[in-house]
């Protein structure tokens with residue numbers, strides 16, 4: 001067996017150099033893969049407040065940490081739409097035993113869900129990685145799938161302040177993309193607001209948190225002490241992963257004045273005609 005194949009946590013070194021940052025963190029045992037942590041997710045979900053009659057759709061649930069919260073609470077149905085096959089496998093085990101809860105292969109732009117079929121949509125850390133056109137296409141798809149009055153909870157990376165110098169915004173985006181190895185195109189809160197209002201949504205609620213995804217205190221808060229210790233131990237035993245994660249943390253720290261996490265609850269108007 002080569003040294004590469006013999007790493008403690010399994011994956012080959014070469015893969016760890018090129019894996020998208022969120023999958024690298026997931027392989028090391030991190031379950032919460034969004035910028036504002038489980039704390040901001042909980043604030044967003046408490047504002048969404050799903051009820052027993054709600055038909056919930058989650059776009060890009062990843063390895064299912066939010067799915068777990070959603071299916072443990074009131075819901076009529078839960079559908080996760082996730083393009084990554086390994087992530088779908090993990091979510092399936094989380095959904096097992098919960099009524100009307102499935103995960104399907106799909107894309108946020110073409111969900112395959114009928115018009116007006118969902119009452120609650122959730123997506124976290126998925127829009128930031130989309131181009132401007134794809135963000136707009138996804139917002140339009142969510143608008144189509146949501147029933148009138150339906151709510152959409154989002155949780156994404158944001159740029160600050162709203163009047164951030166465009167050159168700084170470009171530099172931050174490039175630095176993030178280089179280190180996490182996924183196109184990262186965060187917007188200011190005003191920029192996110194425009195994407196959603198252009199698609200026809202009303203803004204119901206907005207909140208922020210610091211972007212501290214790979215800070216030790218946030219990892220403990222997100223994963224619990226035991227989960228965090230497992231994560232730290234996996235990272236310690238895997239030099240390639242450690243190097244990547246430290247590089248990610250360095251970039252996040254360098255740009256901390258300009259990056260944050262934003263959560264919003266958006267509402268599809270009850271009567272589109274009247275609201276225009």
Ligand SMILES: C[S@@+](CC[C@H](N)C(=O)[O-])C[C@H]1O[C@@H](n2cnc3c(N)ncnc32)[C@H](O)[C@@H]1O
Nearest residue numbers: 022032033034060061062084107108124125126
């Ligand atoms: C950073 S991870 C976040 C996972 C999870 N939402 C969380 O916050 O922990 C991004 C997720 O979005 C999914 N994703 C990326 N592009 C997508 C698309 N076009 N449609 C649906 N999901 C997508 C990825 O497969 C991945 O699960």
